[in-house]
Amino acid sequence: MSGDSLSTPLAAGATLPRSVEGIARVVRISGQQVWLEPEQTTSCGHCASSASCGVKANEDAAGIGSLASRLQARRFVLDGPSSLGLVEGERLVVGVSEKALLKASITAYGLPLFFALVTASVVQSLYGEDAKTILGMLAGLAIGLLAARLGARRLAARGELAPRFLRRAMPGETCGTT
Amino acid sequence: MKEFALMMIGAALVNNVILARFLGLCSFMGVTTRVDTAAGMGFATTFVITVSSMADWAVQTYLLEAYGLGFLRTVTFILVIASAVQFTEMTIKKVSPSLFQMLGIYLPLITTNCAVLGVALLLVEGKMGFLEATMFAFASSVGYSLVMVIFAGLRERLALAHVPRLFAGPPIAFVVAGMLAMAFMGFSGIATS
DSSP states (O other): OOOOBOOOOOOTTOOOTTEEEEEEEEEEEETTEEEEEEOOOSSSSOSTTHHHHOOOTTTTOOSTTSHHHHHHHTOEEEESGGGGOOOTTOEEEEEEEHHHHHHHHIIIIIHHHHHHHHHHHHHHHHHOOHHHHHHHHHHHHHHHHHHHHHHHHHHHHTTTTOOEEEEEOOTTOOTTTO | OHHHHHHHHIIIIITOTTTTTOOSHHHHHHSOSSHHHHHHHHHHHHHHHHHHHHHHHHHIIIIITTTTOGGGHHHHHHHHHHHHHHHHHHHHHHHOHHHHHHHGGGHHHHHTOHHHHHHHHHHHHHTOOHHHHHHHHHHHHHHHHHHHHHHHHHHHHHHHSOOOGGGTTHHHHHHHHHHHHHHHHGGGGGOOO
């Protein structure tokens, strides 16, 4: 992931209404920007509970498709919280609102699927041929992806997709305890 | 049209992928601790099942059947599903990096979801046309998402309930899953022959 500017910090100790929380580690600080890498919350060996969950294979593996490269690709930038005196290696709790997750899901998956199914149905009823229906479906999928792009741009402009800094993670706090 | 609607209701409720066919049980237990994550996973799986089923139908009809390569079906379908997931991941990353940041976590999980392969193999057994197959896959995945969200809602309530110590956690979740499966058996009353 490139360096999208994704966030606006909340006041220290504040929480989003009904938010989805996750833990991320500070990997770099440059000026006002703090780079964070999410802790993998599924069997990965990267979260603080890896010692007890027993899945630690490939922890340091690099290369295409490896866990390390996948996590690196999901790094993101948090603007502003440099005033909090964060240091590299520190673990933070970040969050997005539940509504934002639902809206993002509908935008990314629902819109393209809706357009694909509608155009496939229309083409099938007009021509009744499977090959033409497939082409219609592909065209619908492309239109849907375009609509998703526009929708995502609107959501991003409103700042709804931005994860926000909630608090510092407590020692030993893991995905399972948040 | 009526047959079409009944086929979709049958795929979503009567022969539910999770509760009647017992496919996708790992995500059913693993991603249903909160309603919002279950809904996110449901949307992602619906998209991947529908798109990969379309691709699987085309591969089956124009390649495997046409050249008598039916014995390669399972391997080919797995490859198609992995490609569909990769395609989805790349497309979302391209369309919106912010959306990818928020939703990308679900996609690698779907590659190993047996419900995706299961639905594709059911399509072949059903010998359906393209649109019928697509709608069947869509209805199956809607049924999957519905059960995921219902179960996540139940588990959120369970987390606040007083549960005997020995039943706390996964044991009570399995008991509730069994009850949900029995409740869904009630839909078999509207099954078509």
